[in-house]
Amino acid sequence: MIEAKTVLGWLRAMEDVGINLEQVRIITTPNAEAARDAVNADDLSAFRERARVTERAIFKLINALVAPAEDELGGHLIDVAYAPFAIIEWIEISAAWRGRALRLKPMVIIDDAHELHPTQLEDVDLWLRDREIKIARWMLTRIDSLNLEDFRRVLRDEETVSPGTNPGRDRVRILLQDTENRNRQAFRAIAEDVARRYLQPLAAFHRRGSFLSLKTILNTARPPVLSDTDLHILRAENARLVEENQLTRERVEAMEAAYPADIAPDVKAAVTHIMLERELKRTPQRSLFGAPAEDSSEEEVSKVPRPVITGAELQMLHRFERPFYFGFERLADAANENIEQFVTLASVLVDRLETQAIRGRPLALDARQQHKAVREQAGDLIDQWDFPYAPQVRKLVDFIGGRCEELTLRPNAPLSDGANAYGILRSDLENLDSNDELARVLHYALAYQALVLIEPYECKGKTWALFELGGVAIIAKGLTHSRGGFVEGTLHQLKTSVGSAA
Amino acid sequence: MIRVPNLSLDDVDEFISDYFPTAGATLLIGNVGFSPEVLYFPERLGPLSNVDMRFFHERRPAVPAVITHLASEREQQLRGLSACPMQVVDIAILAEDGAPIGGRNACMQVHQWLNAKAYTDVVVDATGMSRCTAFPIVKQLYQLSRDTPIRVHLLVADSTQAFSNVESVSNDRGGWMHGFPGETETDEFAKALKLWVVQLSEKAGTSLQTMYRELDSPEEVCPVLPFPAQNPRRADELLFEHREYWQREWFESPLNFIRAHETDPMDVFHSIARLHTTRVEALTGSGLISQTVLSPVGRRLPGIGMLLAALSYELPIFYLETVGYDVHGDLVSGARGIPTHRWHFRVDKLTPTHD
Structure with missing residues (x-):
């Protein structure tokens, strides 16, 4: 069936670009006369008809409401025996088409091969690895569609060795999604490009004229700030923790000096909250009446790493609903390096921008709007x-x-x-x-x-x-x-x- | 126009009590479903001595225990109704790799039952049966009736109080219903224009999009909306729910919507028949071939209308298999009474037409 459909596909593709089948010649491997006759390679319309007969016969067979009994199969099999892949090498198009003769290498691409039953997939794989086949062969599989066991095996790059094959030599494996080495920078660049292509065709944005970058629009949003009430709560908690820890002001200031310079006051307070809680866990319980702890200002205050800042922001998200998911980079990172996922997530933001464009408003989405839209979208996607x-x-x-x-x-x-x-x-x-x-x-x-x-x-x-x-x-x-x-x-x-x- | 002899409501019960007691050897094929309506027709036909009751028990991988339990209860109740020995056969709906094989298995089983004994009448009670088993066997019997004098009856009972808190979980790949293949798969029809007639249903968005993609973006989409319906706003609500698809993805214009009665299969059947014949007529002589593809999604009765259309005009059916169920909250059995809808069709008397 694969062979019949492939041959018919080649012929349709050539006709679609205006090639007359009379200008086409099928070049087969030497010493294949009998096989050549069996597929009618000399006469293109007979060649096509032979392929059609096979396709129709198999189609009829597999779609019979009740499968024929095994002893009846013999009659059907005559039309089904068809093996052009074993002999076709080139397709030649005469100069009558484009001025010069062309010798083309035919190719077959099997997409979504994981939809086959595992045994079928193995059989097809084994068949196509045959070195005697001269046409180009590609097989596309979504490895994460394989069952868990096979998927893990593929990740470990283990190949099942079968007789007659030479793993690693008769097949080249190309991973289109690299699950091991996540290169976030590389994907962010791709996402930027995809975003540009996504926005461009939208009619609403054309009237704006200027070059649109989703990245710029999303990143110009000002960082969110906690409300004064919430910030007050946080600071009050910090004050209490300072007391419990019996720390001096200088100590706290030194600690805060180790934070990255660009963080906002509310983030600073949240990070301090974490650091103080850590301090509390580290030091043993002190007596209420004991002497204050020695000022260990000689101790090197190490720089606070970025993840802690992120952790503080996340805690504020959960406690105070402070927006977190805004900006282009966070959107790209959420895509699991999958373009479709990126586009699905970005689509809600693009929708809102489109509405703004239609209404003649300036294109802008603040942090809260971005965060809310993306979070709702995520929830909806999971529900669906x-x-x-x-x-x-x-x-x-x-x-x-x-x-x-x-x-x-x-x-x-x-x-x-x-x-x-x-x-x-x-x-x-x-x-x-x-x-x-x-x-x-x-x-x-x-x-x-x-x-x-x-x-x-x-x-x-x-x-x-x-x-x-x-x-x-x-x-x-x-x-x-x-x-x-x-x-x-x-x-x-x-x-x-x-x-x-x- | 194609004629399909049909009866509804009390006429069905009258017909059953008049006709079957004096009919010849009759085979009743049903499914052990979990809804209470499954017992309705077996109650009337089971006690007759000329009726052999044979049931499928559809088996799916991800079915909650509470549903399996209910189905077992039904099986016991059905056994109690039968005068002659009853048979229940497990039908696997999916193969181990997830491929849908229910239709094939069902046809195989019916073939065996028909070979075991000569019957004059065959009744398919599609009340508790999934489309993937009901449709292929009805086609199988219909084809048989063209060559033999066998009489084929299709019975369906449905109530509006169906289990509303049970949702079906669909497969993630679509396929042609067994026996209703798409000829667009073959070379001759590769360039045919596809007209996709699809039943809109609640929460079916993802399934609809999967089918649209797998059908390779059909040239024309005709969503079927339920109107008249018990909830007069249902059609509007469905349009709103799926607006993203028909406004953007499918590039639809409102004129292509078909409105067909929510619970009258004959209305759905006639609407599709009209659409299909008009299309074929319009394209005659233009050198273009057209293929009308049907996709029944959601409630049972409109799907039956699609089945009748598919049989009459040799139309292909594309669908996503149901692989399991999701129960929200407790399974409320629902009061048993006379089902709100009852239908009978004489499938063997469907007068075929040739395009």
């Missing part, structure tokens, strides 16, 4: 998930998201910017049976990027498998996009969270 096991995937995302939120909101921010993944020991994951419901739920969760599998992940001297939440889920749950922070758990807990069908 409609694929096998979607309800269980939602439960899984809720469970993992809940645990991550808990960890992120701990006052001392143990993981700085918090967690966005659930980690189980790799050895634990090995216990998952491929027929288990959880395996299927994970299969679809990975296929639809509700989760991303990061494996192996070395941490604290052990090897983990991390189930990181997808970009959309991260936004919906209010967590960080940076990789690395995870909640420790077990396979059993994951199974329970999904619940047996009840």
